[in-house]
Amino acid sequence: MSVDPIVTARFLYEDSYTLDRYLKTGGYQALRKALNMNPEDVFKEVDKASLLGRGGAGFPAGRKWSMLAKNPVRYLVVNGDESEPATFKDRNLIEKDPHQIIEGSIIAAYAIGAAQAFIYCRGEFALGLERLEAAVKEAYEYGALGRDIFNSGFSLDLVIHPGAGAYICGEETALLESLEGKRGFPRIKPPYFPAAIGLYKKPTVVNNVETVSNIPWIILNGGQRFASLGGGSSTGTRIFALSGHVKKPGYYEVEMVKTTFRDLIENYGGGVRDDNQVKFFIPGGVSSPWFGPDLLDLPLSQEEVAKNNSMLGSGSVIVVDVNSCAVRVAWRITKFFYRESCGQCTPCREGSGWVEKIMRRIETGNGREQDLDLLLDSLDNISPGLRWPPAQTTICVLGPSIPPSVHSAIEIFRDEFLIHIKEGRCPYD
Numbered sequence: 001m002s003v004d005p006i007v008t009a010r011f012l013y014e015d016s017y018t019l020d021r022y023l024k025t026g027g028y029q030a031l032r033k034a035l036n037m038n039p040e041d042v043f044k045e046v047d048k049a050s051l052l053g054r055g056g057a058g059f060p061a062g063r064k065w066s067m068l069a070k071n072p073v074r075y076l077v078v079n080g081d082e083s084e085p086a087t088f089k090d091r092n093l094i095e096k097d098p099h100q101i102i103e104g105s106i107i108a109a110y111a112i113g114a115a116q117a118f119i120y121c122r123g124e125f126a127l128g129l130e131r132l133e134a135a136v137k138e139a140y141e142y143g144a145l146g147r148d149i150f151n152s153g154f155s156l157d158l159v160i161h162p163g164a165g166a167y168i169c170g171e172e173t174a175l176l177e178s179l180e181g182k183r184g185f186p187r188i189k190p191p192y193f194p195a196a197i198g199l200y201k202k203p204t205v206v207n208n209v210e211t212v213s214n215i216p217w218i219i220l221n222g223g224q225r226f227a228s229l230g231g232g233s234s235t236g237t238r239i240f241a242l243s244g245h246v247k248k249p250g251y252y253e254v255e256m257v258k259t260t261f262r263d264l265i266e267n268y269g270g271g272v273r274d275d276n277q278v279k280f281f282i283p284g285g286v287s288s289p290w291f292g293p294d295l296l297d298l299p300l301s302q303e304e305v306a307k308n309n310s311m312l313g314s315g316s317v318i319v320v321d322v323n324s325c326a327v328r329v330a331w332r333i334t335k336f337f338y339r340e341s342c343g344q345c346t347p348c349r350e351g352s353g354w355v356e357k358i359m360r361r362i363e364t365g366n367g368r369e370q371d372l373d374l375l376l377d378s379l380d381n382i383s384p385g386l387r388w389p390p391a392q393t394t395i396c397v398l399g400p401s402i403p404p405s406v407h408s409a410i411e412i413f414r415d416e417f418l419i420h421i422k423e424g425r426c427p428y429d
Contacts, residue, residue: 003229005253006237007213010097017131019138022099028144030216034107035152042111046215048223050235054089055079055170055208056285056314058302060233065112067195069203076109076117077199079175080132080209083122083167084285085336087316089239089251090209094121094128097213098135102158104212106144107219109156112205116157119209120175123162133160167340171396172206174342185344186396210239210315230256234301238312240264244281244319245273254300262296265319276321280412284313286333287401289388290408309388310404325428326416330409331359337402348399351382355406362417365424372410372417379403 010016010025022028034042047062068074078101082090093101101119109117121129136158139145147155166184168174173187176199191197198204214236218226227235234256243249247270254264261281265271272278278293289310291298298304305312320329338352358375361367376386383390383400386407390400410417419427 003237003255006217006226007093007097007100007210008239008251008253010100011092016096017098017135019099019135019142022097026220027099027216028103028142030219031103031106031144032150034110034219035150035154039111039113042107042219045218045223046108046111049214049218049226050223050233051211051214051218051226052233052235052302053208054210054214054238054315056084056287056311058312061207061211064195064207065108065205067193068112068205069196071203073202074112074114075199075202075204076105076112076114077172077176077179077194077204077206078105078117078119078209078212079170079172079206080119080121080125080128081163081170081175082209082314083165083170084287084314084316085333086241086243086318087285087314088241088243089315091122091125091128092251093209093213093239094125094132098128098132099139100213100216101132101209102135102139103144104215105158106149106156107215108205108207108212110154114205115155116159118159118161118179118199120161120163120169120179123165129160129162136160166342167336168342168396168398171398174396175206176204183342185342186398188395230258230301232257232301232303234303238300239315240300241314241316242269242319243316245276245321245324246319247271247273257299257301257304259300260297261291261300261317264300264317265296269319272319272321274321276323279320279322279324280326280408281320282316282318282405284311285316286318286336286405287311287397288313289404290412292412323428325363325426326409326413327359327363327420328426328428330405331356331363333405334359334402337398341398345394345396345399347382347393348402351378351399352402354378355382355402359406362420363426365420365426367417367421369418369421371421372414375406375410379407 015021051061052058169184174184178184194204252268338356343349
């Protein structure tokens with residue numbers, strides 16, 4: 001069942017990123033409504049919506065806001081440092097509807113009592129940064145930002161801060177370090193939970209771009225209506241970045257729970273290229289364990305995917321067909337994490353390199369049969385037990401993001417590894 005889009009509704013207009021189009025399509029009406037409500041009532045509407053964070057962890061936005069420590073100085077930080085491979089939903093929101101992000105940010109800041117907000121945007125998003133900065137300027141001129149917004153007595157300044165292209169800065173505490181002008185190293189939690197000790201050591205809410213983009217709709221239509229979409233704790237709609245071996249890769253906003261992976265791939269993505277069969281698919285970005293074709297009918301639900309020992313994560317669904325090498329896919333994912341490790345924690349810094357070297361050896365035909373046990377032992381040292389959710393040996397979750405792809409490949413396609421080893425070549429070359 002298809003529903004009207006919430007956060008991509010303006011994408012059909014060529015000038016969707018302009019203030020003129022935003023105002024013509026109801027822009028800033030939610031802000032006006034919110035400013036006539038008590039901040040507590042704004043919070044209650046978002047809480048009623050059961051809006052899960054759309055950045056990867058899936059933590060409820062309302063609950064995150066409620067955890068803020070009491071302090072007269074509070075900050076809102078919007079995470080636009082989307083850098084998970086094959087994830088491109090936030091980039092499109094930044095490029096095509098920056099005012100929606102700004103409006104959602106202002107409402108969120110009003111609800112939590114912040115007078116200063118930041119949008120941290122990935123530096124490579126050149127077009128998005130240009131449009132976001134232009135939109136902020138327009139919002140100031142329109143009176144939606146600055147002192148005494150719409151004569152409400154509420155004031156907010158908003159700063160756009162470009163990152164420098166580090167994957168680790170997508171992790172909220174590393175992002176805060178970067179925002180403070182330091183190297184993007186994740187902070188140890190506890191004590192550095194952003195809600196308690198965040199930006200400049202003050203209580204801070206860090207929300208994802210897609211998360212805040214939902215807020216104007218929730219305020220205009222009510223949290224209960226948002227919660228009526230989807231099911232369980234997976235409410236509303238969500239953008240899924242569909243890529244890999246599909247005929248129509250792209251971003252699709254669909255209703256959660258009521259849509260399955262098969263619906264997404266076949267109805268939205270047009271099916272698999274050359275009408276091939278699905279070999280496996282990655283349900284939530286390259287940090288997540290893989291699924292075989294037997295789980296194609298699983299609903300796009302946080303709970304259902306978790307029950308099957310994976311996650312929806314960043315909203316990236318990658319489809320791989322039967323003519324592709326699972327070993328090569330796992331090696332390339334490992335290579336990415338090896339390159340992007342910040343180097344702060346030994347299991348991630350050293351373990352990612354060891355795993356990448358063994359995977360490269362196998363893929364290039366120089367592997368040994370004992371390498372499979374060596375791989376599993378190395379992965380177990382990074383994340384003990386190789387279970388899901390993963391065990392932590394590192395400050396952030398980049399370390400535990402390394403094992404899932406290789407572990408999934410060995411579990412599902414062990415014979416493929418053995419062919420590489422025994423024949424000394426990749427059978428797909």
